[in-house]
Amino acid sequence: MFRKQLTSISVLHASTQSYRATVCAKTLAFDSQHDRGLPKRQSGYGAQARMESEMSKHEPWQLTADAAELYEQYVARYILGPWAPLLVDAAGVATGDRVLDLACGTGVVARVAALRAGTGGSVVGVDLNAGMIRVARSLPPTGGASIEWLEGSALDLALPDASFNAVLCQQGLQFFPDMARGLRQMRRVLKPGGRLALSVWNNAGLYNTAVGETLAQFIGPETAVRFLTTRHQAPTREALEELAMNASFPGAQVRVSRINVHLPRLDEFVLGHLAATPFASLIAALDMETRGQIGATVATRLQHYANGDGVTYPEETQVLTARAG
Numbered sequence: 001m002f003r004k005q006l007t008s009i010s011v012l013h014a015s016t017q018s019y020r021a022t023v024c025a026k027t028l029a030f031d032s033q034h035d036r037g038l039p040k041r042q043s044g045y046g047a048q049a050r051m052e053s054e055m056s057k058h059e060p061w062q063l064t065a066d067a068a069e070l071y072e073q074y075v076a077r078y079i080l081g082p083w084a085p086l087l088v089d090a091a092g093v094a095t096g097d098r099v100l101d102l103a104c105g106t107g108v109v110a111r112v113a114a115l116r117a118g119t120g121g122s123v124v125g126v127d128l129n130a131g132m133i134r135v136a137r138s139l140p141p142t143g144g145a146s147i148e149w150l151e152g153s154a155l156d157l158a159l160p161d162a163s164f165n166a167v168l169c170q171q172g173l174q175f176f177p178d179m180a181r182g183l184r185q186m187r188r189v190l191k192p193g194g195r196l197a198l199s200v201w202n203n204a205g206l207y208n209t210a211v212g213e214t215l216a217q218f219i220g221p222e223t224a225v226r227f228l229t230t231r232h233q234a235p236t237r238e239a240l241e242e243l244a245m246n247a248s249f250p251g252a253q254v255r256v257s258r259i260n261v262h263l264p265r266l267d268e269f270v271l272g273h274l275a276a277t278p279f280a281s282l283i284a285a286l287d288m289e290t291r292g293q294i295g296a297t298v299a300t301r302l303q304h305y306a307n308g309d310g311v312t313y314p315e316e317t318q319v320l321t322a323r324a325g
């Protein structure tokens, strides 16, 4: 029965490209791809990806204020936060640097960069989503450099040329309707010799795979496909290298980084996490028993990684580093 559902997910994925393109643009920043039966990511930034990019241009990216708060509480804190020091290290952020965090969300990377840049440095965080910026501004300062939060598109930065020592972008590029333009903007605002470090997922990830399978089981294959889309749309290494080269980052390097991610009690975490996604209303409309089963099923699927009350599992991402010549 379950295998049949997964098969239908693949068929759906392959045959409804316009549906998928719409979802790409509308889906909030959560994570997923599938390793065992659900559709795989595009193998390159080819014609299909370009078509999707064209189709998704000008799609809005607005969350409710509540969703941005939940994003901070669940996604930024547990899923993306642990990666922030790694990205800041990859860009070699140092005392006195002026740093840009693009697609900053609620600012988890910008705050780490501020500590590294110190009081002599400065940080700017830019995000398209007003709710994210509002939450970023509301959080207590971490110390170090001052941070300016700007609502705006990474594709049309209202920032001067050659004005930053480092540009960071954690799990943001894949959501830009025009990734090439996003990279050209990053190059434009970097000073000569300035450093770029950005990350996009490398694969589904165990947690997201488990959630996708569970959504397929309790809600349906279309929901699982939608949930998994944000990881499918992450560019491959070859696509990243091509994008960087075309944006005048000739020496760009892409490597895969791995860390262990810890999530607290999964039966509770999963429901909170889903509430920070476009599936919030879908999940809220389910009866309590089904919601409880979704949480418990994800926990069972990941029981091999049980650690204390929660789970600790290996996760990996691609990190692109480059220098403006």
Ligand SMILES: C[S@@+](CC[C@H](N)C(=O)[O-])C[C@H]1O[C@@H](n2cnc3c(N)ncnc32)[C@H](O)[C@@H]1O
Residues within 6 Å of the ligand: 028, 029, 030, 061, 075, 076, 080, 081, 102, 103, 104, 105, 106, 107, 108, 109, 126, 127, 128, 129, 132, 152, 153, 154, 155, 169, 170, 171, 172, 175, 176, 177
């Ligand atoms: C997965 S979140 C990552 C947020 C943050 N970097 C972090 O690590 O928590 C993706 C972010 O990209 C932002 N985003 C998507 N398209 C954007 C664009 N064109 N310009 C600026 N931000 C964008 C979204 O609003 C969202 O906050």
